[in-house]
Amino acid sequence: MSFARYIARGELARALDDMARGRVTYAPRREGDAVVFRPRAEGEEPLLARATVPPKGVIFPQSERLFAFIREKDPNDPGHTTVRLDSTVDIEPALIFGGRPCDARGFHIFDRVYLNGPHRDPYYAARREATVVVTLACNKAGSTCFCHWTGCGPADTTGSDILLTPVGEGADAGFVAVAVTERGGAVLEAANLPEADAARSDAAQAVHAATQAALDAQSPARDLSATPARLLERFSDSDFWRDMSDKCLSCGACTYLCPTCYCFNITDENDGGDGMRGRRLRSWDNCMSSLFTREASGHNPRMGKALRLRNRVGHKFSYYPQLHEGVVSCNGCGRCITGCPVSVDIREMVVRATEANEETPNA
Amino acid sequence: MPDAITPQAGAHATTLGTGFTDNPYLPDVATVLETVQETPTIKTLRVRIDDPARMESFRFNPGQVGQLSLFGVGESTFVINSPPTRMDYLQFSIMRAGEVTAALHGLKPGDKVGVRAPLGNWFPFEDMRGKDIVFVGGGIGMAPLRTLLLYMLDNRADYGNITLLYGARTPSDMAFRDDVQEWLGRSDMQTTLTVDQAPEDWPHRAGLIPHVLLDLAPSNANSVAVLCGPPIMIKFTVEALKKLHFADEQIITTLERRMKCGIGICGRCNIGTKYVCMDGPVFTYAELRDLPNEL
Numbered sequence: 001m002s003f004a005r006y007i008a009r010g011e012l013a014r015a016l017d018d019m020a021r022g023r024v025t026y027a028p029r030r031e032g033d034a035v036v037f038r039p040r041a042e043g044e045e046p047l048l049a050r051a052t053v054p055p056k057g058v059i060f061p062q063s064e065r066l067f068a069f070i071r072e073k074d075p076n077d078p079g080h081t082t083v084r085l086d087s088t089v090d091i092e093p094a095l096i097f098g099g100r101p102c103d104a105r106g107f108h109i110f111d112r113v114y115l116n117g118p119h120r121d122p123y124y125a126a127r128r129e130a131t132v133v134v135t136l137a138c139n140k141a142g143s144t145c146f147c148h149w150t151g152c153g154p155a156d157t158t159g160s161d162i163l164l165t166p167v168g169e170g171a172d173a174g175f176v177a178v179a180v181t182e183r184g185g186a187v188l189e190a191a192n193l194p195e196a197d198a199a200r201s202d203a204a205q206a207v208h209a210a211t212q213a214a215l216d217a218q219s220p221a222r223d224l225s226a227t228p229a230r231l232l233e234r235f236s237d238s239d240f241w242r243d244m245s246d247k248c249l250s251c252g253a254c255t256y257l258c259p260t261c262y263c264f265n266i267t268d269e270n271d272g273g274d275g276m277r278g279r280r281l282r283s284w285d286n287c288m289s290s291l292f293t294r295e296a297s298g299h300n301p302r303m304g305k306a307l308r309l310r311n312r313v314g315h316k317f318s319y320y321p322q323l324h325e326g327v328v329s330c331n332g333c334g335r336c337i338t339g340c341p342v343s344v345d346i347r348e349m350v351v352r353a354t355e356a357n358e359e360t361p362n363a
Numbered sequence: 364m365p366d367a368i369t370p371q372a373g374a375h376a377t378t379l380g381t382g383f384t385d386n387p388y389l390p391d392v393a394t395v396l397e398t399v400q401e402t403p404t405i406k407t408l409r410v411r412i413d414d415p416a417r418m419e420s421f422r423f424n425p426g427q428v429g430q431l432s433l434f435g436v437g438e439s440t441f442v443i444n445s446p447p448t449r450m451d452y453l454q455f456s457i458m459r460a461g462e463v464t465a466a467l468h469g470l471k472p473g474d475k476v477g478v479r480a481p482l483g484n485w486f487p488f489e490d491m492r493g494k495d496i497v498f499v500g501g502g503i504g505m506a507p508l509r510t511l512l513l514y515m516l517d518n519r520a521d522y523g524n525i526t527l528l529y530g531a532r533t534p535s536d537m538a539f540r541d542d543v544q545e546w547l548g549r550s551d552m553q554t555t556l557t558v559d560q561a562p563e564d565w566p567h568r569a570g571l572i573p574h575v576l577l578d579l580a581p582s583n584a585n586s587v588a589v590l591c592g593p594p595i596m597i598k599f600t601v602e603a604l605k606k607l608h609f610a611d612e613q614i615i616t617t618l619e620r621r622m623k624c625g626i627g628i629c630g631r632c633n634i635g636t637k638y639v640c641m642d643g644p645v646f647t648y649a650e651l652r653d654l655p656n657e658l
Contacts, residue, residue, distance in 0.1 A: 066388045067388070067389055071434070071475075080474070083434055085390070085477075087386060087389050114628060119626040121387075123388075235655045262630065263631060264623070265623055278435045280434075292621075292631055296461030296621075299594065311633075315633070318635075319633065319635055323636055
């Protein structure tokens with residue numbers, strides 16, 4: 001499924017309106033110092049800047065209701081209440097515009113766990129099904145980008161329905177739009193766009209190649225195939241993990257900014273003091289928090305931040321790939337690096353853990 | 364931090380499937396039939412799922428767990444400690460430790476709870492047929508052993524000698540008193556009780572479980588040891604079993620972890636690549652030995 005259309009720069013807002021008929025569009029918008037995904041009004045000119053946050057919250061909301069509970073007095077036994085559960089959810093057809101390949105690939109990392117694991121997550125599945133992902137290929141390499149280490153890349157289409165590549169300059173600026181999925185094809189067809197001619201398609205390829213070259217020049221791609229085993233070898237190297245986590249504040253910014261972090265908590269809330277109505281919520285959680293694995297008994301298998309950071313890096317670069325055909329659950333978007341208040345750098349941890357040296361046991 | 368993306372509510376209400384297979388987060392509503400105050404800190408709840416067809420078709424294996432919840436307070440994970448051979452009710456025994464367990468302790472017959480079950484794996488009771496079984500339980504760790512022990516007693520001819528060593532801090536910390544009395548009186552199993560601190564009129568053993576186990580010295584020939592208890596007890600009981608020449612493959616235990624989803628998604632109960640809620644809670648010591656050391 002692949003055909004190319006062309007959107008002139010001045011036509012982008014209209015094309016988006018047409019693509020998003022019947023859907024809420026989430027697009028980057030500047031709010032204070034951050035660029036975030038917000039519902040876009042019809043005709044609104046979308047921001048093309050790379051967002052500070054990934055758009056994962058559109059499909060995996062920061063907090064969502066799993067069900068409501070409603071207690072009612074039992075008419076046959078007034079001393080007791082019955083309970084009704086309501087698992088109705090509002091899911092609107094949506095379109096995400098302007099996420100980058102690293103963002104879209106995040107959904108693929110989720111899909112492997114939430115859709116294709118032993119249990120299908122019905123909430124995620126319904127939103128994923130209802131959401132079209134229109135991704136913007138990168139034409140610049142950010143200083144903390146390392147997507148080319150992780151199997152992702154500046155024009156990677158994994159997880160996207162449509163990929164837009166910015167081409168041309170000035171009056172000739174526009175986008176080559178390629179359908180990645182059948183659904184993306186249908187959405188693109190609906191926008192009545194001209195086909196992208198060979199010259200423009202070539203220009204898009206050139207943008208991909210130039211961005212890839214810029215990334216390679218910035219940091220040569222690493223071979224991470226040995227990393228899963230190396231991280232396991234490092235597991236008991238407490239000095240290494242202490243050293244790596246020395247600066248860490250356990251604030252969790254890295255997890256909330258990550259397009260692939262999918263851990264959550266389940267909590268209950270009451271509407272009022274009488275406990276007659278309330279809801280069970282699923283909310284993003286953060287493996288860097290000391291409470292994440294703390295048991296009611298007080299026992300905590302990951303008491304110290306070194307152990308928590310070890311699990312975070314281990315999960316992304318060792319455990320997940322071992323369970324998912326070598327796929328790394330990090331897309332190299334670099335947001336955890338830019339967003340970290342003390343500049344903990346996951347690249348450094350991965351590189352140092354992967355490099356065999358005399359301190360590495362069993363290496 | 365930028366604030367949340369809130370998908371706007373619209374007129375697209377979707378009712379996600381009910382019943383465990385469609386929506387693994389939606390519990391079955393169940394009713395508390397009876398409660399038993401086992402010890403000052405352990406309370407047993409016997410519950411039945413309200414939907415008769417669901418209760419009728421409910422199947423589980425010894426060692427599987429469930430998420431038991433009190434709506435408005437939260438969920439916690441407990442083993443179903445009644446055996447699958449006795450399906451009048453599902454039994455959970457709860458040690459009061461945190462908010463949810465304290466609230467569950469306040470329940471009375473007729474109160475409603477949520478049950479998401481069965482979750483996780485189970486004791487390899489089929490592979491254990493024809494073998495001698497050595498049960499070693501400490502405190503609330505007797506709960507997972509109870510389901511397997513009762514299952515075996517209900518299928519007594521399938522198993523060899525059955526030995527139980529059950530220990531607690533004091534006599535009043537021993538749960539399942541009626542069961543224990545019955546087990547002490549049975550001629551087809553050997554039951555030994557021990558407490559850390561014995562009052563003068565205590566007719567059983569005194570001393571830590573691993574010491575008593577070494578004294579009992581069960582044979583490792585054609586045997587499987589099943590143990591459950593606090594981490595420190597497990598550690599020293601495994602050492603005692605090693606001294607008795609039990610191989611790692613002959614030692615089975617169940618692990619505890621903080622769990623939320625129970626279906627391998629929420630990401631907190633992993634030990635390396637293994638998720639305790641899906642790959643466990645039952646592990647052989649040989650399996651644990653090969654996991655990263657994060658117990």
